[in-house]
Amino acid sequence: MKKKIVTLGEIMLRLSTPGNERFIKTQSYEVNYGGAEANVATSLAYWGCHAAHVTVFPDHEIGRAAVSTLNFAGVDTSYIQYQEGRMGVYFVENGAMQRASKIIYDRFDSAFANLNPDDFNWDKIFEGAEWFHWTGITPAISQAAADLCKAAVEAASRLGVKISADINYRRNLWQYGKGPLDIMPELIAPSHLIIAGLTDFENCMDIKESDYLQACAKAKEKCPSLKYISTTNRNSISASENGLSGILWNGKELLQSKSYDMTHIVDRIGGGDAYMAGLIYGLLHEEEHYALEFAVAASVLKHSIPGDANYVSVDEVHQLVEGKNVGKLLR
Numbered sequence: 001m002k003k004k005i006v007t008l009g010e011i012m013l014r015l016s017t018p019g020n021e022r023f024i025k026t027q028s029y030e031v032n033y034g035g036a037e038a039n040v041a042t043s044l045a046y047w048g049c050h051a052a053h054v055t056v057f058p059d060h061e062i063g064r065a066a067v068s069t070l071n072f073a074g075v076d077t078s079y080i081q082y083q084e085g086r087m088g089v090y091f092v093e094n095g096a097m098q099r100a101s102k103i104i105y106d107r108f109d110s111a112f113a114n115l116n117p118d119d120f121n122w123d124k125i126f127e128g129a130e131w132f133h134w135t136g137i138t139p140a141i142s143q144a145a146a147d148l149c150k151a152a153v154e155a156a157s158r159l160g161v162k163i164s165a166d167i168n169y170r171r172n173l174w175q176y177g178k179g180p181l182d183i184m185p186e187l188i189a190p191s192h193l194i195i196a197g198l199t200d201f202e203n204c205m206d207i208k209e210s211d212y213l214q215a216c217a218k219a220k221e222k223c224p225s226l227k228y229i230s231t232t233n234r235n236s237i238s239a240s241e242n243g244l245s246g247i248l249w250n251g252k253e254l255l256q257s258k259s260y261d262m263t264h265i266v267d268r269i270g271g272g273d274a275y276m277a278g279l280i281y282g283l284l285h286e287e288e289h290y291a292l293e294f295a296v297a298a299s300v301l302k303h304s305i306p307g308d309a310n311y312v313s314v315d316e317v318h319q320l321v322e323g324k325n326v327g328k329l330l331r
Contacts, residue, residue, distance in 0.1 A: 009037030034308025043277035085111030095239030
């Protein structure tokens with residue numbers, strides 16, 4: 001039986017300038033759809049899991065087009081709601097060499113931000129589920145989205161579903177009168193796995209440490225359910241070349257992955273989501289150190305794929321972990 005993982009979060013219309021064209025010069029945009037949690041679901045569905053994504057779309061053709069992209073990867077879209085409203089949008093200008101990439105968001109007052117938390121039956125959604133994933137983006141969007149996330153976390157905890165969270169702190173999103181420390185600690189408390197850097201610890205858990213191990217230990221004190229804490233280490237040499245590795249704290253020791261030098265990056269957006277999906281898949285199927293290596297390899301491969309979603313196979317990830325067929329022409 002396929003392992004069922006549920007994800008929750010907004011999906012936006014992504015408009016990217018062609019190639020490395022600049023915003024001020026472009027005459028057209030390439031269309032994609034993406035959102036952090038949906039990107040995780042897409043990877044997991046593509047890898048053969050039963051991945052179900054929960055969100056709200058505007059009830060028009062653009063919303064339906066976004067659903068079709070999830071269906072392409074095999075994501076279960078049966079829990080998606082539709083209502084009046086607009087689609088969140090973000091614009092991407094891909095950098096190159098020493099010129100940084102840029103993103104402009106236009107997502108406020110979207111259909112997702114104005115959802116009704118009572119429209120979702122979490123007991124039904126979590127039937128047969130082993131895992132629930134959310135991110136710090138969702139409760140930052142609006143009070144309604146925060147209430148929905150809280151209801152989902154409480155139901156998952158009550159039903160014994162493992163919970164993961166990428167608690168990424170987005171300063172510009174918290175605009176509805178609440179701050180992350182008002183909302184996030186309660187949501188993080190029942191988590192099994194979190195992705196967090198030192199800035200996330202400080203802003204979302206009020207943990208002020210300069211040492212990552214000490215920050216992890218304090219997070220565990222606050223949240224006894226935590227079994228794993230992880231983050232990636234990125235060395236940005238230029239927009240076109242980054243180094244990437246990952247670390248995973250298992251409550252006893254800090255596991256370190258091998259490091260990759262990524263040259264000629266195609267698209268780095270979604271790299272963190274590919275890492276998160278790799279950790280979930282790895283911890284469900286492999287021992288923990290291999291799970292870390294699988295996550296980093298999945299993220300590395302995402303940097304070669306245009307768009308938000310990571311359309312690479314499980315075998316391709318395994319081969320990169322094992323150093324097989326790297327950059328070869330396969331016939």
